Amino acid sequence: MKILIKNIKELVQIEQSPGGLKRGRSMGILATLKDAWLSIENDLITGFGEMKYFPGISDWTNLEVIDATGKMVFPCWCDSHTHLVYAGSRELEFVDRINGLSYEEIAGRGGGILNSAKQLQAATEEELIQSALNRLNEIKCFGTGAVEIKSGYGLTIASELKMLRVIKKLKEISPLTIQATFLGAHAIPPEYKGQKEKYISIITNEMLPAIAEEKLADFCDVFCEKNYFSKDDTIKILEVAAKYGIKGKIHAEQLSHSGGIEAGVQCGAISVDHLEFASENDIELLKNSNTIPTILPGAQFFLGLQIPPARKMIDAGLPLAISSDYNPGSCPSGNMNFMISLACINYKITPEEAINAATINSAFAMGLGNSHGSICVGKKANIFITKEVSSYGFLPYSFSNNLVERVILNGEIPGRI
Ligand SMILES: [Zn+2]
Structure with a gap:
């Protein structure tokens, strides 16, 4: 042809x-x-x-x-950060937030990521594939041609493997180029409440070896955040991932300053994502690294968070990538055109900068810079x-x-x- x-x-x-x-x-x-x-x-x-x-x-x-x-x-747009394999939706929490509850308060009541985990654990692989294919088709219509998809709604070894196998199947059957990321460290499952160390040891001693064995992940991600995983937890998990040849990607500085950028730079992560609470010192650290700062303007918009210092990062000479964070809780849209508009309007990023961020830089942020973008x-x-x-x-x-x-x-x- x-x-x-x-x-x-x-x-x-x-x-x-x-x-x-x-x-x-x-x-x-x-x-x-x-x-x-x-x-x-x-x-x-x-x-x-x-x-x-x-x-x-x-x-x-x-x-x-x-x-x-x-x-x-x-x-085509390259979307280097999504969670588009999921079951159900979370519009009830959307209403809770309209009525004044914070994202953290909703999570504290069993909503948030744990709500998605419950729904995902009950879904079959076939159901997950079908709903994800619909979403892939939807983002393709908005111009996305390559996408990273994370696990992280499984939170048990069986369900995390189920999610990653679904992503593997999507790689085979979807026309989009797909990269898979293991995000077992997305939240602490309720059965490990107060026993975070035990859950981390399951991630490092059971999940990562099984995932590496089946070659199910291109990257390993950690939600580095207060009440989730600390900077030290993040380093511990990414160091084990590195032993299996799996590079890190981090949810960093989204809801508070948690040291995710520092952990990412220390572990040689391919990207650190979100960055609403990134500091001047973080910008300095990133300057001396190959880690790509990535902004997710849809999630920041949807949750009404503070603006990340994206403008400052570009002015400091850093590369910047833009992605959607397509997920049921904080960004139920994978429309990269809209993400680019948000970056221009809210972060004072020029169209040229935003297009570079959503094509070549986001391709590099998921390891596809030499073939895409x-x-x-x-x-x-x-x-x-x-x-x-x-x-x-x-x-x-x-x-x-x-x-x-x-x-x-x-x-x-x-x-x-
Ligand atoms: Zn995310």
């Missing part, structure tokens, strides 16, 4: 050869090409350039030509074509509208949206 897209108004996020993360000032630069063409063969991008230098077509067999006059082409010859043909738009800045500006018209994943068109 070959695809040629011609008359592209603007081809966004191009790279002549695979580059690295965009950091600091370079996040403000978005390479594009106006009046362009793009060619795809099988699942890879094979070429692009300006229409006036179009080399012509020598072989028309199996070639679909798409005319993108007035439309733009982007690399930009329009580059040899990279995965995961792209979307917009509706007719005036500029790329129109996407974040036109918040909550879906301007994605057509998505091509692995060089195949999954159908018009």
